[in-house]
Amino acid sequence: MAVAKKEQELIVSVSPHIRSEESTSRIMWTVTLSLLPAFAMAVYYFGPRAVYVTALCIVGSLFSEWLVQRMAGKEITIKDGSAFLTGVLLGLNMPSSVPFYIPLVASFVAVAITKQLFGGLGYNIFNPALIGRAFALITWPRAMTTWFTPTAAFMGMDATTTATPLGIMKEEGVQKLLEVFGDKMTLYTKLLIGYRAGSLGETSVIALLIGAAFLLYKRYISWHIPVSFLATVGVLTWIFGGKEGLFTGDPIVHLLSGGLMLGAWFMATDYVTCPSVKKGQIIFGIGCGFLTALIRLKAGYPEGVMFAILLMNCFTPLIDRNLKSRVFGARKEAGK
Amino acid sequence: MALLTFKGGVHPPDHKELSAGSPIKELEPPEQAVIPLSQHIGAPCSPAVEIGQEVRKGQLIGEPGGFVSAAVHASVSGKVVAMKDILNPMGRMVRSVVVQNDKKEEWAPLQDNPDYMKLSPDELKEKIKNAGIVGMGGATFPTHVKLSPPKEKPIDVVIINGAECEPYLTADHRLMVESPGEVLEGLKILMKVLGVNKGYVGIENNKPDAIEKMREAASSEPHIEIVALEVKYPQGAEKMLIKAITDREVPAGGLPMDVGVVVQNVGTAFAVYEACRYGKPLIERVVTVTGHGIANPSNFRARIGTPIRELIDAAGGFTQDAVKVVLGGPMMGFAVSDLEIPVTKGTSGVLVLSKSEYAPAEKFGPCIRCGRCIDACPMGLMPSMLSILSEKGFYEDTKEYNIFDCFECGTCTYVCPAKRPIVQLIRLAKMLVKR
Ligand code: SF4
């Protein structure tokens, strides 16, 4: 049906006149969704406490965002999903047994300080969830490294604390780890499905990979950072990780343990704090991998993923400035 | 064969289906043709007629204002009733000649040339120049200027741009399907003028019928190749097209002739043929009238100077939820609110967007550094940085990020999840930065 239109009703704005469907909040909520398998496994292994701890982190994050924006008189953006996502990530990075105030304080540090005080979404240098966790780890080292075996946690037998596989490996070597788990195959399988001590969301490699595959498929992340990160850890732990000399390490145990999968696929790929040009992302991933291996093999902590990513976050602006994308038609020498 | 393409780009829904099947219809010539004296890049024309004068169809009414300029002709026969300034879609005032149509359709004397291929390159070029032909894809750069490269830039390839990568538009598509022979002859003329013996027609793969028709027509032309291109915006941008077809990269800040290539649009090739064969000046063109805000999306052959209101009416008028009228495609076209604006040589389409297609863009968020714009920018720029620097007022620093290589294709803005007005910020910085 033809309709008479008054010219005044027509909208005039500049091109482009169409926009893609993608939006910031859609990205945030989709990434949150991709963590659902890991969260489900956390609940399966660690029971109601997984829900409790994660919920505290989410509430803390949302409240912190609201509070700072409110006080600064800025627009409240808690619905865009980014604070929610930070809360989820932080929750998945907590041991199941932490007392209630740790998630709350950590999420305040993450969202209010690391993110909002640096200018809010897009301007923070460090990954908020990781700073939150680092703060908690330094402030409450005991509580943040008290691990329960999955079943024990589920049954509420809070006496049965245990060390993480990386912790055992660090203290007593790979041999001890095999003793604890039985044989090599059992070890690998349990690491893969996540039947081990660790932070809530980091244990089930399978669940994390499902989420990662989903994000890759949706093109929300690209392979550059995770693959260069994981490959570097794999190669370095293989070469230097063994007690019997070079090339005797067990890279598989290293790849499947600790927070590596969670970190490489979901934390190092945080848009805001990683380089945005692909070349730079590979450098970033290699740097993360190198630092992770260095800390795991040579430093006092059994796990190094968190500090590795945070350290590389510092280099992101530098990497971005020096590795610009290649301009079309730039002469070869000039096209840095 | 693998489809040729370039690095970067985006795939917006193309909605070509709305009008791709609609054959080109002759549009009733307007009662009054309002013919701007500047429809091209370069110096405006000076009027060659006076008020009250009778003119015939095809008669010169605007004398080119220099070498980089293009003659303007009457598109209807009748009487010059006024000279007035009208606002063009880009918001500039242009002097225009208003011709009252006497409906006699009397042609100015045209020079028929059945043997046009026997003419010398210079004679052919003269005919193209006299016909007032410009780049009809929207750039409107005078064609004879492109055909006069300086001696030190030898040309060895001519490409006809049939990519039509802007979503919705189907004018070139229909022209290739309905008049493949003429388009091809136009290409041969262009090759002869430039003394080139390699010609290509690049067509996006979403127009299989056009590819087939053009291939049929070119089957006995050993020097001409019809190439299928990946469907991706902005495949039809000159530099991207050249890269896809010849794998040559126009240097930053350079022109296609720097790599020995001249690109012309399908509509231009058709006009070149008509000019050389029949001596016909450019007084009409194919215009796609489409979008979900139009009742019956169509392709018309419309006279230059026809108010777009008449095209919209001929296509069944607006639908209930039409909200925006764009001249050109959705990625680079200009939104207008004045429906008396006339069709000009560069008007490839009248796109009417409905409420559901139109993306309000008043609200935008901070850059989340997702890198989508960087991956998509066909020029390999960092639109995110450009937009942030411009937003903060650091205009000078945008030069470090090669702002002048941006040709404002809008790809970055299309993909940005934060809905940032990136090209708008880039345009602003370009204006304020000292070159
Ligand atoms: S508008 Fe400019 S910066 Fe944006 S994608 Fe196109 S060329 Fe790149």
Ligand code: SF4
């Ligand atoms: S697409 Fe938008 S949000 Fe993403 S990096 Fe570019 S400007 Fe930033």
